[in-house]
Amino acid sequence: MALYGCEKSPTASQDASGDLVVRIGASAPLTGPQAHLGKDNENGTRMAIDDANAKGIMIGGRKAHFELISEDDQADPKTATIVAQKLVDDKVNGVIGHLNSGTTIPAAKIYSDNGIPQISPSATAVAYTAQGFKTAFRVMANDAQQGHVLGEYATKNLGAKRIAVIDDRTAYGQGLADQFIKSAEANGAKIVAHEYTTDKAMDFTAVLTAVKGKKPDLLFYGGMDAQSGPMVKQLKALALKTKFMTGDGGYTPEFIRLAGDAAEGSYASLPGVPLDKMPGGKAFAERFSAKYGPIQLYAPYCYDAVNVMIAAMQKAGSADPAKYLPSLADITYDGVTAKIQFDAKGDLKGGAVTLYQVQHGKWQPLETLGVAKAAN
C-alpha cells in the first residue's frame, strides 16, 4: 500500500496568496415572514467576518482570510437539513446558525455527524443542546430560563391570575409556551386557554375570540414578531383588554411597526442584558446601524458567535474543526452581548434574561432577572 505525501486537512485550504482560507457557514430564513430577522443575522455575521478580515487575524502563524457562505433555510426544518448538508459539502470550518429552534435542532445532527462546530445565535429550545452533540453551542439563554423568568414576571410582578396561551406549534414557540406554562402554574396562575396558530398565519380573530370567551387577564404568545405584531393589533380591534406578553421572538422594532398603536404596553423578554449596558455593546450598535440600519434582533449574537469561533481557532492555532472544537468548548470570551462561556452541554453559562415593555412606541428595558442562575 503506497503512502501518499503529507495530507492536507480536508477543510483548510489556501488561496493564491498563500493565506489560510476559513469558510464560515451561516444559515437563517432569508425569504418568508422571518426574512427581516434572517437578513439581520446575516448582516451581524458578515460584519464580524469583515472585521476579522480587516484586522488580519493570524491562525497558527498564518494569515487567515474568512469567507461567508450564507444559505436560506426558509425557517423550514426540512430545508434546514438540506442546507446543512450543502454547507458540509462546501467544507465549511464552522457554522453560525440556524436562527430558529425548529431548524437548528435537525441540522445539528448533520453538523455533529461531520464534526463541524455549530454556534446558534438564537435557537433557544431546550432540546437543541439536549441531543448530546459535542459540536452544538449557543450564545443565548435557553427557553427553560426564559420561560421561567417570563412565568414568574407575569404572575408576581404583573399579578396575572387567569392566563391564556397561544403558540405557533414550532419547536421554539411550543417549547417556550410549555416552559412559560410550567412556571406560571407553579406560581399559582390558572391557564384558562391554550390555543394554536402557525408561523405563517395572519388572521387570528377566530382564535382570539375563543380566548376572549375565557376572560384572561394576560395573554402569552410563543412565536415570532410576524405573528405577534398583527395579533396585538387584532386583540385591540376585538376590544380584548388583557396584558400581552411574548418572548424574544417579539422583541423587535418590526413588532411595534406591525402592531402600530396597539403595541403600547406589550411585554417581551430577551436573553442577555440590554446591549447598551454591555461594554462594547453601544459601539457595536452604532457601527451596525450605520452600515445596515437598525438592529432587528439577533445581529449582535451572530457577531459574538463568529468572534467566539475565531477566538477558539486562534487559541487552538488551527481552523481544523477537530482541532479547535476542544478550545471552543472551554473558551472564555468577552462579547458584545455577554461574557461567553459554555457549559458541558454547549449552553451559555449563567444566562441573564431582560424584560422589556413598549413605552411611547419603543422597547424599554424593565428589569434583568436570573443573572446568576446556571443554565439547565
Add this chain to the structure above:
Amino acid sequence: MDIFLQQIINGLVQGSVYALVALGYTMVYGILGLINFAHGEVVMIGAMLALSSLKVLLGLGASPLLALPISVALAMLGCMLLGYGIERIAYRPLRHAPRLAPLITAIGVSIVLQNLAMMIWGREYHAFPQLITNTPHNVGGAIINNIQITIFILALAIMAGLMAVVHRTRLGRAMRAVAENQHAAQLMGVNINRVISITFMLGSGLAAIAGVMVSANYGLAHYYMGFILGLKAFTAAVLGGIGNLRGAMLGGLLLGLIESLGAGYVGGLTGGFFGSNYQDVFAFFVLIAVLVFRPSGLLGERLAERA
C-alpha cells in the same frame, strides 16, 4: 352567546373577502374552463399597489379620505392591466392547447408574480396605514369595527353590481353566450377575445379590491399573502359550484363561517384533540365532504347561470 355572535361576524367579514376573490376564479372558469391559479397573486399585487400609492399620496400630504379611493382606483387599474396581460401572454396562445398546458402556465405566472413582488417590495411584512378609524362598536356583546362594516357592505354591493352586469347588460349577455358556446357566440358576432379580456379585467379588479380589504383589515401586506388566500378562494368557488357566480358568493361566506366557527369551537368539542391550529384543515375537510357527496358543488354548475 356574545362569543358565538363574534365568531359569526368574524366569519362573515372573512367570507365576504373570500367571495370576492372566488368570483374571479369562477368567472374565468365559467368562460374558459380554466383555473387561473395566478389569481391569488393578483390580489397580492393589488394590495401592494394600493400600499405604494397610499404611501406616496399620504407623503404628499393628501387627506386619508381622498388618498384611499385614489389608491384603490389605481390598484384596480393596475390589476386590470395585469389581468389583461396575463391572459394575453400566458393563456391566449394556449387556448386550443391541451388543458394541462394553461394550468401549468398559470402556476408559472403565479411564481413569477410572487418573485417579482418580492424583488419590488422586499421580503418584509408591510404595515398597511390605518385610514378608517378603528373604533369598535358593540353589537350585543360582539365587537365590530368600521373597517369590517365597510368590507362587508362593500363586498355585498360589488357582488350585486356584478350580478347586474352579467344579467342585465349587453356585455353580460356576451359573457354568458361565450360561456355557453364559444363558436356559436363567435358566429353570432360576439368578439370572443374582447369578452375574455374583459372578464379577466373584471376579475382582476375585484381581486385588487379584495387585496386592499385584507390588508386594511389586518393592517398587513406581504409578497406571498396571495397564495393561501387564492387557495381558500378557489376552495370557496369549488364549494359553491365552480363557474356559478351565486355559488362563489355562497361558498365564500360559508367558508369564512366554517373557518371561524371551526377554530373557535372544535378545540373545545374534541377536548383539545383538534386545536385551533387546524383552522385551515376544517375548510379543506368540508371541501372534500362536499366533493364526495355533491361533486358539482353546493349550487351546481348551472350552465345558463354561469358567466
